[in-house]
Amino acid sequence: MAIADFYELIGQPVPGAPPRFVVRLAGKAFFHVVDSRTDKVRGFRRDHNEACALARQLEQKE
Numbered sequence: 001m002a003i004a005d006f007y008e009l010i011g012q013p014v015p016g017a018p019p020r021f022v023v024r025l026a027g028k029a030f031f032h033v034v035d036s037r038t039d040k041v042r043g044f045r046r047d048h049n050e051a052c053a054l055a056r057q058l059e060q061k062e
Helices: 003-010 048-061
Strands: 021-027 030-035 040-045
Touching: 021 048, 030 048, 040 048
Parallel strands: none
Antiparallel strands: 021 030, 030 040
């Protein structure tokens, strides 16, 4: 049974794919944007909102 079939069977929506780029706290007020596939840092920011914006920007490029 495929995952989509299982979710249909229990009446729940199929979860979407997890984001490729995630924001991780790297120190006091310092955030890394990490590629979840390779676990490599693709960027960094001192502001959480800016780090999230960078992650969204990288996600759209890929």
